[in-house]
Amino acid sequence: MASRRTFVKSLAAGTVLGGLGLWRQPAWAELGATQPAMLSGTDFDLVIGQTPVNFTGTPRSAITINGSLPGPLLRWREGDTVTLRVNNRLSEVTSLHWHGILLPANMDGVPGMSFDGIEPDGQYTYRFTVQQHGTYWYHSHSGMQEQAGLYAPLVIDPREPEPFAYEREHVLLLSDWTDENPNRLMSTLKKQADYYNGHKRTLGDFIDDVGRDGWRATFSERLSWAQMRMTPTDIADISGLTYTYLVNGHAPDSNWTGLFQPGERLRLRLINASAMTYFDLRIPGLQLTVVAADGQYVEPVVVDELRLAPAETYDVIVQPQHAEAYTVLAQAMDRSGYACATLATRHGLRAPIPPLDPRPQLSMADMGMDHGAMATTDHSQMAGMDHSAMAGMQGHPPTETDNPLVDMQTMQPSAKLDDPGLGLRDNGRRVLRYGDLRSRFADPDGREPSRTLEIHLTGHMEKFAWSFDGVPFSAAEPIRLTYAERVRIVLVNDTMMSHPIHLHGLWSDLEDEHGNFQVRKHTIDMPSGTKRSYRVTADALGRWAYHCHLLMHMSAGMMREVRVEEGQPT
């Protein structure tokens, strides 16, 4: 055990090298590193600055922590009080947010809510007591810095022994890198939201579909989409056309390798630190035993593949035995590219990289739009409808009505907890579903929620405008919770995209279809056409960010402040 706790005093060196502009991979992510190195203890000095990088053959500048991308793995211990002095060497305000960590609001690192941010040449000291354990990550909450490289893994060792055993562990942090200026990505999407969709349907697809489904069905299907002004190939707003997908800061051809001895049990700490990318991860030849989600223990479930929404983390245990090398393949959800790494008995080995799966396409059913024609605003078409079919119709907040920035409303959403997800159904592999995640601990609160807040995820694809209930962040009032109350949040996805929804400072306790506590998470994935509910205990006072963790969606307005205030004494 002690060997994987290598304590590296690399901080001073990292700072100097960073200052000199030398590119340095963190030791734990290095090709040759068999023993991951990290910064551990209770006292940390972190420096945020610019560092030259080269992932694609073109030199670029990244925003880094201590000169590395990803930043250093921080290893804390549950119960410790940690102090982190964060220095800003950028020419703009920066911040670090500890994703999924319970802490006082002024330590949460969200400029404009928790603090003022860290000015250029400034320093902010974070200090708080660590109340949890597991696999997490940390990242900038300022502008587009997260897209520019400002993210890193965070591991908290538990006080109590863990309910599973393993001989070795590796952190696998997935991310998406672009050579473009991240601010430019946003302005490009505002000009042409389908810019990065290089696989829109063509005349050839139409002819193929007519051949397969006939004129009538094909024409009707095309008309439904045309009336929605959408394309079913719109799976990811930003794709492999600009992204290079990384594992621990390594592009596929530089092959990050994690070592093992045959028969060893490996704990893989999987982190999706990407700005905009859903990853579907598998290791051909190995089964993944999922033991934790978002840092929380779950009943072990054995799968072949799992989907990581942005900001989610999973801990899996694998036991490589027969082969010398295994490929860790993380396909982008739209199949426009992949990140990959190798698990091997020694460096220099590679296993075959399997071909990417076919590109998925959305269906009307995926979006909860089984009656495609009703997607249009022309309600006259509903005149002849069977009223019994209307019973399950989803209601919508009045702020969505006549709202030019709400381009669709789902009609029959459902929890879809047993759905492996778009592009993962019937692929011959056992895929983790949200319904498989069962907490190892009972509902830590136990009260019935005293009230329900229904919030709709809304947007306009073509304008790349995103919001909750049709109201963007800057025009919205905070969602107010009373300290100590227990509420139920019901999310309804009124868009065609998936959204990972993250509430800072408070847990999101996902409920099953019957309203029972199922699993504790910090980020709840909301695929299109879903309606999911979770419980929140407002046990932390303050102003908390609540947003879609697709960076560009958050920036475009899909965000709220959740304000937990003390109730009036009665």
Add this chain to the structure above:
Amino acid sequence: MKPFISLLLAGAVTHTAHAAEAMDHSMHGSMPGMDMSGMDHGAMDHDMSAGSTPLPTASQSRTPIRPVTEADRLAAFPPLHSGHESHDQGLNHYLLVDRLEWQHLDAGSALAWDVDGWIGGDVDRLWLRSEGERVDGQTDKAELQTLWGHALSPWWDVMLGVRQDFKPGPAHTWAALGVQGTPLYGLETEATAYLGERRQSALRLKAEYDLLLTNRWILQPLAEANIYGKNDEAREVGSGLSNTELGLRLRYQVRPEFAPYVGLTWNKSHGNTPAEDDDAEARLVLGVRAWF
């Protein structure tokens, strides 16, 4: 793998037993010891899924929620100098050179342009539209419209502003009121009414569609019609349907922002409008489409 799973399950049993009594421990996956090898597997017939076995509903949180202290209050609401930044009210802009083309005429050649651009937010935008034609080095037609566009619905904007004609004839100013929108995916339409000096009135209808042959080869049919309220000889227009243009352009997107094209257009004068020499004849066009 089997002993490993057993270990996990054993953990669950131990855990479930502890869950109700001490939340702190349950959150840490409490386990008295790692060595479970001696455990009786028969003891594991319980419901292992703690999460799906609701405990009796509590009236107070099982995990104690501690009372708020003054220090908590200070930490929770620090004084701040500004709010959280958001791009949702930001200014964006787009300039589309939809057509910049050389046209082959029977009598020489023409250079024609059609430019559309906007600056603004998601709902309200300032639009610029310009189109015109130069024949043999002389500007034959040129106009500029400045419009305020307001989104009425997800797919329809109302447009209000002015149009200035520089050519043909003397300069002419119009007030403009119209709509533009997307009735179907890929189909862009405009209908604008104009009220000009000397009580002239006009209506312009425009539609274009992008047909994807592939994701790079795109066929764009286009139709435009101009209708006038009365004859205006200086500008060579007659009342009623005055002129129409049909176009078919095939472009190749080198990048989404830049696409050279080749196409054919048919311009035709109707009714009271004097016919030009090359009326109703197909013109070969070569041009580029670009946006910024």
